[in-house]
Amino acid sequence: MAKAAAQQKTATFIYEGTDRKGARVKGEVNGKGPALVRAELRRQGIQARKVVKKRQSAFGGKKKIKSMDIAIFTRQMATMMKAGVPLVQSFEIVADGLENPSMKAVILKIKADVEGGNNFAGALRQHPTLFDDLYCSLVESGEASGALETMLDRVALYKEKSEALKSKVKKAVKYPIAVVAVAVIVTAILLLKVVPVFQELFEGFGAELPAFTRFVISISEGLQNNFLIILLVVAGLIYGFIEGKKRSRAFADAVDRLTLRLPIVGQIAHKATVARFSRTLSTTFAAGVPLIDALDACAGATGNVVYRKAVLQVKDDVSTGQQLQFAMRSTGVFPPMALQMTAIGEESGSLDAMLAKVATYYEDEVDNLVDGLTSMLEPLIMAVLGVLIGGLIIAMYLPIFQLGNVV
Numbered sequence: 001m002a003k004a005a006a007q008q009k010t011a012t013f014i015y016e017g018t019d020r021k022g023a024r025v026k027g028e029v030n031g032k033g034p035a036l037v038r039a040e041l042r043r044q045g046i047q048a049r050k051v052v053k054k055r056q057s058a059f060g061g062k063k064k065i066k067s068m069d070i071a072i073f074t075r076q077m078a079t080m081m082k083a084g085v086p087l088v089q090s091f092e093i094v095a096d097g098l099e100n101p102s103m104k105a106v107i108l109k110i111k112a113d114v115e116g117g118n119n120f121a122g123a124l125r126q127h128p129t130l131f132d133d134l135y136c137s138l139v140e141s142g143e144a145s146g147a148l149e150t151m152l153d154r155v156a157l158y159k160e161k162s163e164a165l166k167s168k169v170k171k172a173v174k175y176p177i178a179v180v181a182v183a184v185i186v187t188a189i190l191l192l193k194v195v196p197v198f199q200e201l202f203e204g205f206g207a208e209l210p211a212f213t214r215f216v217i218s219i220s221e222g223l224q225n226n227f228l229i230i231l232l233v234v235a236g237l238i239y240g241f242i243e244g245k246k247r248s249r250a251f252a253d254a255v256d257r258l259t260l261r262l263p264i265v266g267q268i269a270h271k272a273t274v275a276r277f278s279r280t281l282s283t284t285f286a287a288g289v290p291l292i293d294a295l296d297a298c299a300g301a302t303g304n305v306v307y308r309k310a311v312l313q314v315k316d317d318v319s320t321g322q323q324l325q326f327a328m329r330s331t332g333v334f335p336p337m338a339l340q341m342t343a344i345g346e347e348s349g350s351l352d353a354m355l356a357k358v359a360t361y362y363e364d365e366v367d368n369l370v371d372g373l374t375s376m377l378e379p380l381i382m383a384v385l386g387v388l389i390g391g392l393i394i395a396m397y398l399p400i401f402q403l404g405n406v407v
Contacts, residue, residue, distance in 0.1 A: 012101075013037045017048040028054065030095075030108070065130060067166070069103045071159035078156045081149035088115060106130065119143055134284065134297045135159075141287045151287060158283040162276065165363055169272050172265065172370045179381045183388060188223065190392050195220040198396045209399050216395040253305040260306055268369050273307045274338055275362035282355035292319050307333060324351070337361065 013034065016026040025046060031037035034051045041048045073094060080090035091111035098104045106127060113123035121140035124131040135155060142151025199217050202209055209217070223230065244251040260266045280301040284294035295315040299308045310331035317327035325343040328334045338358050345354030 012054040013051050014054050015041060015046070015048045015052075016050040017041065017046050019047075020045040063100050063102050065100065065103050065106065067159070068163050069100055070130060070135075071156065071163050073098075073103065073107065074152060074159050075156040078149060078152035081152055087120065087148075120148070132300075134280070134301065137289065137297070138284065138287050141289065145288065154283055154286060158279060161279055161359065161363065165272055165275055165279075165366060168363075168366050168370050169268060172268050172373055175374055176377050176381065179377075179385075183381070183385050186385075187388050187392070190389065191216075191220040191223050192227065195392070195396065196224070202399050210395075213395045213398050216392060256305040260304065264369070264373055268366055268373070269304065270335075271362045271365045271369065273302050273304045274335060275359050275366060277302050277307060277311065278338065278355045278362065279359035282352045282359060285355070286352035291324070310334070 011031065012028055013031055014026070014028055015037065016024070019025050029037055029040065031040060034053075037051050038048050041051075076094045076097070077090055080093060081087070085093065088111055091107055091114070095104050095107040095111070098107070109126070110120075110123040113126060114120060119140075120143055121136050124136045124139060138151055138155050139148070142148040145151075195216060199220070202213070202217075245255060246252075259269050262269075277298050280298045281294055284297055285291065289297070292315060295311055295318065299311040299315065302308050302311060310328075310333045313331055314324070314327040317330065318324055323346060325339055325346055328342060329339050341354045341358045342351070345351035348354075
């Protein structure tokens with residue numbers, strides 16, 4: 001019976017009861033069953049009258065765990081460990097403060113694994129979709145060296161910087177896409193709903209319409225007749241692009257190469273990739289990971305096939321005895337500033353510190369480029385919207401103006 005209770009999954013229970021003074025109390029507590037929860041409450045001096053399992057929201061479902069959730073978890077664990085809180089107790093404190101039930105369940109599972117005799121890194125490896133090899137290796141290195149709190153602090157900084165950089169790149173892409181999507185939707189509504197009303201009005205004039213008005217009406221008729229087909233084609237293209245990137249390595253590589261060649265967006269992609277490479281190599285090298293292994297981890301962290309192949313080439317060259325700066329220079333993809341700072345770091349024996357400065361510099365560059373792109377696109381997008389919507393309005397009112405002149 002006790003064995004069966006121990007194997008039950010931890011859940012959240014809502015309780016109501018009275019404390020030692022007879023005052024009514026209620027709240028939530030985690031436990032493996034109502035009986036165990038009542039026993040735990042009694043130990044705390046609470047006589048529970050009602051203990052029920054908390055139900056999941058009918059609309060909420062299972063909340064997805066995001067990369068930012070992992071970054072926040074790492075920072076909280078680093079803070080707890082630095083404050084001298086034991087590892088298992090740190091898991092409990094962090095889990096109690098989370099609002100995402102999925103992340104909370106993962107942390108409690110890690111806690112249970114650690115209590116069962118597994119080490120922290122081993123418990124993390126049970127969740128490979130959330131904690132990659134780099135993350136687990138760094139935590140393992142911290143446990144082996146007896147400096148887990150310092151290593152968690154470095155990993156937390158790495159995750160925070162990575163998420164901030166990812167957010168900047170997404171901002172550069174999402175903003176123009178969102179505005180263009182709104183422009184397309186507004187134009188489609190005008191063509192589908194407004195133009196047909198004017199078309200019926202013009203048919204009663206009995207006069208020849210201006211060429212521009214006829215052109216807009218023909219577009220409106222074409223959109224009305226083929227709206228469903230056009231919608232399916234657009235949805236199919238978007239779905240095909242997303243699935244193509246997921247399923248076809250060749251297609252994903254081609255998109256990566258094209259992204260680097262695009263004006264402005266290509267610059268952002270270049271600088272963001274260099275920042276990711278520098279930040280990852282700095283963190284892994286400072287953690288005591290051998291340079292060859294660190295470069296292997298960096299190759300997967302770059303997020304672009306051009307730089308991934310370049311880093312793997314650097315790894316091969318370094319493994320034959322070549323200096324890192326010369327190996328990076330021979331690839332032809334790393335900017336001069338990164339090469340010079342790497343050279344200084346190698347000569348001075350402070351490679352990790354120099355690479356961290358390179359990462360910070362290019363992260364700031366990405367931030368500036370994104371702000372500049374946003375500032376440049378705002379008037380451009382407003383002009384395009386003005387031309388589209390203004391053109392439609394002019395096309396609809398031209399016949400009315402002509403009729404006024406005739407009268």
